[in-house]
Each structure stands twice: as structure tokens, then as C-alpha cells.
Amino acid sequence: MPENTALPENTALPENTASPESTAVPAARRTLRLGVAGPVGTGKSSLIATLCRELSGELAMAVVTNDIYTDEDARFLRSAGVLPEERIRAVETGACPHTAIRDDITANLDAVEDMEEDFAPLDLVLVESGGDNLTATFSPALIDAQIFCLDVAGGGDVARKGGPGIGRADLLIVNKSDLAPYVGVDVDRMVADAERARDGRPVLALSRTDEPSVKALCDWVRGVIGAHRSGEHTPQDPGPMAPHSHGPEDEGGHGHGHGHGHGH
Numbered sequence: 698m699p700e701n702t703a704l705p706e707n708t709a710l711p712e713n714t715a716s717p718e719s720t721a722v723p724a725a726r727r728t729l730r731l732g733v734a735g736p737v738g739t740g741k742s743s744l745i746a747t748l749c750r751e752l753s754g755e756l757a758m759a760v761v762t763n764d765i766y767t768d769e770d771a772r773f774l775r776s777a778g779v780l781p782e783e784r785i786r787a788v789e790t791g792a793c794p795h796t797a798i799r800d801d802i803t804a805n806l807d808a809v810e811d812m813e814e815d816f817a818p819l820d821l822v823l824v825e826s827g828g829d830n831l832t833a834t835f836s837p838a839l840i841d842a843q844i845f846c847l848d849v850a851g852g853g854d855v856a857r858k859g860g861p862g863i864g865r866a867d868l869l870i871v872n873k874s875d876l877a878p879y880v881g882v883d884v885d886r887m888v889a890d891a892e893r894a895r896d897g898r899p900v901l902a903l904s905r906t907d908e909p910s911v912k913a914l915c916d917w918v919r920g921v922i923g924a925h926r927s928g929e930h931t932p933q934d935p936g937p938m939a940p941h942s943h944g945p946e947d948e949g950g951h952g953h954g955h956g957h958g959h960g961h
């Protein structure tokens with residue numbers, strides 16, 4: 698496993714001169730915090746595993762996963778052997794994945810800050826959202842840039858359904874493009890639909906088995922890290938989720954949860 702191979706520019710962080718409240722390392726010198734959100738099973742953990750595999754030789758990285766009830770995603774990533782195990786930590790979010798990445802981000806922020814302190818200097822912390830529907834987006838108070846992940850198996854029309862992540866995430870992934878022939882989806886058309894919904898923001902058809910697409914993903918991440926360091930990247934808020942509510946039936950199907958709503 699590579700040692701802490703931070704990029705040289707990131708090595709000149711000021712040494713603990715700041716007080717705790719103002720651990721105010723200028724944003725451009727900080728680790729890039731990159732969120733990955735999207736519906737259940739669209740390949741978020743696999744995309745993160747791919748990024749770790751491809752980039753951990755050149756970047757110092759860590760991962761925070763969010764699962765509703767378990768640390769399943771963290772265990773998957775540890776077993777993939779793509780990063781030292783201690784660089785992968787799980788946050789258990791309870792019933793609603795939105796809350797932990799947008800409304801009350803404390804548990805995630807603590808996990809990210811702990812990682813950044815324990816493994817300083819880090820170039821990149823990836824945060825995987827709990828799998829959800831089309832509405833979850835990260836707060837820009839937690840992450841600097843975000844990827845929204847769809848997959849072809851969810852249907853070619855999903856990209857037209859819109860929502861804050863599809864419309865305004867920094868990068869939209871149309872994942873598992875290798876499966877398109879088996880599920881009757883025209884990837885080019887799905888990408889074109891997504892591009893129309895995004896006012897020129899980037900869309901990438903990805904498959905972990907398609908090397909050029911993996912390279913394009915890695916190049917995009919390198920580009921955002923560069924822009925973040927030079928101060929050219931401004932974290933964008935894709936906007937809040939649409940008003941919705943969860944009843945007990947959403948909470949694992951056990952019927953003993955407490956319903957709640959979001960409508961801000």
C-alpha cells in the first residue's frame with residue numbers, strides 16, 4: 698500500500714498555529730472533500746473503490762461511508778484492499794441518509810476532520826452518502842464538490858426526471874455503461890438527456906471495466922483538486938431536496954420507526 702503520498706503543494710500547511718475555532722487553513726490549501734451521492738445500488742462504493750485503486754499511488758486519500766444501519770460499505774471497501782483499512786471509516790446515519798449529509802452534518806464533519814488530522818496531509822477525502830432516491834445532496838458545509846451517480850440499470854429515463862443532484866452536482870455519472878445492452882438503454886441518449894438537464898455541467902458515462910471512462914473520471918478529480926488548490930473552485934449548493942416525508946414503512950420495512958418530514 699502506498700505511504701502517505703501527498704502532492705508536494707499540500708505539504709506546506711501551517712503547523713498548528715491556529716486556535717481550534719479557526720483551524721482556518723485557507724480553503725484552497727485544504728484537503729478536497731468530494732461527496733458521492735445517488736440512488737441505492739448505482740455503484741457509489743464501486744466508483745470510490747475505483748478512485749482509490751487508481752489514485753492512491755499519487756494522492757493521499759481517505760474515505761468516509763454513510764450507511765443507514767450498518768458499516769457495510771466501509772467493510773466492502775476495506776475488503777477491496779484499495780486503501781489501508783484505517784483510512785476507511787463508517788458513519789451510521791440512522792433512518793434518513795439526507796439528514797447526515799445535509800441537515801445535521803456533525804457526525805460526518807467529525808469523521809472527515811478526524812481523518813484529516815490523523816493522516817495529515819491528505820489530498821482527497823471521499824464521502825459516500827447512504828443510498829437513497831433522487832433527492833439527496835450534500836451540504837457545501839460538508840463537502841467541496843459532489844458527484845451524483847445514476848446507473849443504466851435504473852432506466853434510461855431517470856436522467857430526465859431531474860432533481861438537484863442530477864441538475865446541479867459538479868459531475869453526473871451514468872454508471873455501469875457495460876450493462877446498457879442487457880437492459881435496453883441507449884447510453885448516448887441517456888447522457889444527452891442528462892446534459893440537457895444540466896446547463897453544460899459535465900456528464901460522464903462510466904463503467905469500471907471501460908478504461909477510458911475510468912481515466913476520464915480520474916482526470917476530472919485531478920482537475921477539481923487543482924482548481925480547489927488554486928482557489929478557482931467554489932463549492933456549489935445543488936439546492937435542497939424536494940419536500941418529502943418518511944413514514945415508518947420507509948425505515949427498513951419493520952414498521953417501528955418514527956415518520957418525519959423535510960420541507961425546507
Ligand SMILES: Nc1nc2c(ncn2[C@@H]2O[C@H](COP(=O)(O)OP(=O)(O)OP(=O)(O)O)[C@@H](O)[C@H]2O)c(=O)[nH]1
Pocket residue numbers: 736737738739740741742743744770827828829872873874875876903904905906
Ligand atoms: N456491470 C457493472 N456492475 C457494477 C459497476 N459498478 C458497480 N457495479 C455493481 O453494482 C452493484 C452495486 O454497487 P455498489 O458500488 O455497492 O453500489 P452503491 O451505490 O454503493 O450501493 P448502496 O451503497 O447500497 O446504495 C454491485 O453488485 C456492483 O458490483 C459497473 O461499472 N458495471
Ligand SMILES: [Mg+2]
Pocket residue numbers: 741742743770825828
Ligand atoms: Mg455503497
